[in-house]
Amino acid sequence: MILILSRGKSETTTEIVIDWIMRLGGNYIRVNGDDISEKDNPYGINISNEFSKFNISGEGIDYDSLTSDNKINVVWYRKWIIPYGAEYLKLIGDGDLAAKVQFHLSGEANGASYGLYSQFLNAKWLDNPLIIRSLQKPIILKIANELGLNVPATLITNNIKELKGFLKLHSRIVTKCITDGIFLTVNGIDYGMYTKEITWLEIGELKTEYFYPSLFQELLDKMYELRIFYLNGKVYSMAIFSQNDPQTAIDFRKYNLRNPNRYVPYKLPEEIEQKLRLLMKKLDLKCGSIDIVRKKDGAYYFLEVNPLGQFGMVSGPCNYYLEKEVAKYLIKNDK
Amino acid sequence: MEDIVKLFACCIPVKGHIRSIICDIQRMKYDFIPNTLYEILIIHENKSLAYIKEYYGNEHDETIEQYFAFLLESEYAFICQEKDITRFPKLDLSWQSPSLITNSIIDLPEEQLNLDFHGISKQLDELGCNALQIRCYKDIKLENVAEILKAFSRSRLRHIDVLLKFNSGYTSDDYEPLFADNPRLFFLTLHSANENTIFSPQGTTLCIHLTTKKISSAADCGCINPSYFSPNIATFTEAQNHNTCLNRKISIDSSGNIKNCPSMNENYGNIRNTTLKSVAESKKFKELWNLNKDKVSVCQDCEFRYICTDCRVFKTDDTDIYSKPAKCSYDPYTATWAD
Ligand code: SF4
Numbered sequence: 001m002i003l004i005l006s007r008g009k010s011e012t013t014t015e016i017v018i019d020w021i022m023r024l025g026g027n028y029i030r031v032n033g034d035d036i037s038e039k040d041n042p043y044g045i046n047i048s049n050e051f052s053k054f055n056i057s058g059e060g061i062d063y064d065s066l067t068s069d070n071k072i073n074v075v076w077y078r079k080w081i082i083p084y085g086a087e088y089l090k091l092i093g094d095g096d097l098a099a100k101v102q103f104h105l106s107g108e109a110n111g112a113s114y115g116l117y118s119q120f121l122n123a124k125w126l127d128n129p130l131i132i133r134s135l136q137k138p139i140i141l142k143i144a145n146e147l148g149l150n151v152p153a154t155l156i157t158n159n160i161k162e163l164k165g166f167l168k169l170h171s172r173i174v175t176k177c178i179t180d181g182i183f184l185t186v187n188g189i190d191y192g193m194y195t196k197e198i199t200w201l202e203i204g205e206l207k208t209e210y211f212y213p214s215l216f217q218e219l220l221d222k223m224y225e226l227r228i229f230y231l232n233g234k235v236y237s238m239a240i241f242s243q244n245d246p247q248t249a250i251d252f253r254k255y256n257l258r259n260p261n262r263y264v265p266y267k268l269p270e271e272i273e274q275k276l277r278l279l280m281k282k283l284d285l286k287c288g289s290i291d292i293v294r295k296k297d298g299a300y301y302f303l304e305v306n307p308l309g310q311f312g313m314v315s316g317p318c319n320y321y322l323e324k325e326v327a328k329y330l331i332k333n334d335k
Numbered sequence: 336m337e338d339i340v341k342l343f344a345c346c347i348p349v350k351g352h353i354r355s356i357i358c359d360i361q362r363m364k365y366d367f368i369p370n371t372l373y374e375i376l377i378i379h380e381n382k383s384l385a386y387i388k389e390y391y392g393n394e395h396d397e398t399i400e401q402y403f404a405f406l407l408e409s410e411y412a413f414i415c416q417e418k419d420i421t422r423f424p425k426l427d428l429s430w431q432s433p434s435l436i437t438n439s440i441i442d443l444p445e446e447q448l449n450l451d452f453h454g455i456s457k458q459l460d461e462l463g464c465n466a467l468q469i470r471c472y473k474d475i476k477l478e479n480v481a482e483i484l485k486a487f488s489r490s491r492l493r494h495i496d497v498l499l500k501f502n503s504g505y506t507s508d509d510y511e512p513l514f515a516d517n518p519r520l521f522f523l524t525l526h527s528a529n530e531n532t533i534f535s536p537q538g539t540t541l542c543i544h545l546t547t548k549k550i551s552s553a554a555d556c557g558c559i560n561p562s563y564f565s566p567n568i569a570t571f572t573e574a575q576n577h578n579t580c581l582n583r584k585i586s587i588d589s590s591g592n593i594k595n596c597p598s599m600n601e602n603y604g605n606i607r608n609t610t611l612k613s614v615a616e617s618k619k620f621k622e623l624w625n626l627n628k629d630k631v632s633v634c635q636d637c638e639f640r641y642i643c644t645d646c647r648v649f650k651t652d653d654t655d656i657y658s659k660p661a662k663c664s665y666d667p668y669t670a671t672w673a674d
Contacts, residue, residue: 011495015491015493016433017463019433019434019463019491020433022433022463023434023463024433121411208412217520239422239423241343241413255545260361260362262343262345262361262410263345263361264343264344264345264423264426264427265344265423265424265425266422266423266424266425267421267422267423267424268422317345317361317568318426318427319426319427319428319429319568319572320427321431324433327433
């Protein structure tokens, strides 16, 4: 049996993969993190001397019940999250205490997820959350570089002196999140976190010598960006032409809906593909989304791997049918 | 090393009898180009500007330059170094779907509404159907529509369209709950209305479309005009080998008969005693699925053939299954629309 750990809403990719699993004759159970937080979906995770068992059941979820007695051979770890119930926070009110408690509670909900994972330690995972958790951007950059991939010069610092030296050296730099950026909705307004250029102007506006730990990278003079989906040794690449459009020149995720960037299939040089395979092997990942920039001088620069990256945005424009490939992989490993 | 003006893989030229189009299946639009440019793009693909100019005896240099300037300005093409040509493969135009049935039409019965919609929903799920259109030509109470939609609320459908007769007794406030209760309802068309307008219920991206057109039966279907063209990757790839209207469609007409399309005469049994699956799996039912425009007379010479819909019911020649849709007034041999 294939176990899919997903979330409830707007998960078209998950649904297409499930369509393919059904079509190709696979068996699956899907559990959504949202379900687990609902009050009418009771669950229990037992770890004791006598037995170890997980069970969940309830209304409004698309399986009758899941217990760890179902023989789960492979787990697809896909956008899983247990939201922490806002109704509990109301009991504490707002303010400083609530904010701190909230932080703790999200950690607790996350901890409950590990209870679930503990029940399927012997299954094959696509991919294992314990591995994913350990992969931080700076570590991946270092490993990629050691394997012979170019990486952009990167600085993590807390002070203006270092930053000025870095900007002087590279003339154009950007800042971005060290971890994954998040999307926020506050009072009905959406906020995203993007890559942004930092110039002497911004630095001049800083009032103090020190600032919050931040990551800076040299701005690559790019010909185009590449978004790559890697699955079990196979490399599916797509080129993104964003340079013509000032709105997306620094960060292509700032979509221009009127005149979207060009997304076209791409074939990386064999040598780069081989290095990516080595990298994924070293990171112990079976799948992931990889970002690469090709500079105007033709050189390829590795930016990052996101083990949980969306692949629908590569699959659709390139007509790669990656959802089918993922389904085939899961079915093959379900034994 | 020479620079090449290369089409983006998603911008695909299609040749018609006297002119061609470039289908931009990513930005979902198309542009007319002369057949001479089509020829240059196909025969001299990946050749440098200098080579092409010389091929035409350097007699048309200015025209060729204008062509390429147009392609670059419209962002149909980019400048690619010769050594990078192999980095940019063509788009794979194969069309695949995990579903035996991808779309379905149900025409509501005129008298009593006693079809087992829960059962139909389950059956469509089993076939993997993602899109459903529900149509009603006569007056119907909104609460009945709500009741029918409820039967599909837990299905695998991702997209539901509803077509109803305009009823001046209802205001847009009456329709809004339909959307709120059915997140998969995207499009509501009200025919026989007193105006033509499209609006979105408050704070949604959903669409209510009022049209003065009177749609009184399934016979009002099958119209073809440019506003129905879909220059997108889904249609373009499906059209390579399949019929863009009937492929993987199953319908239930207003008498409960199971058909390819409600307007057709052939029926494959009644929903009250026949399963959709048994019909969908029968060989005869699938016969028209692969009848694409390359096989239809006239259409096969039309530049719109991969973005156009089709109709195999209302044809110019009733006895010829390969004849052109009757409700299309386009003539690709003169490149003109009759109306
Ligand atoms: S001739 Fe055929 S392909 Fe061309 S517009 Fe008419 S129906 Fe469509």
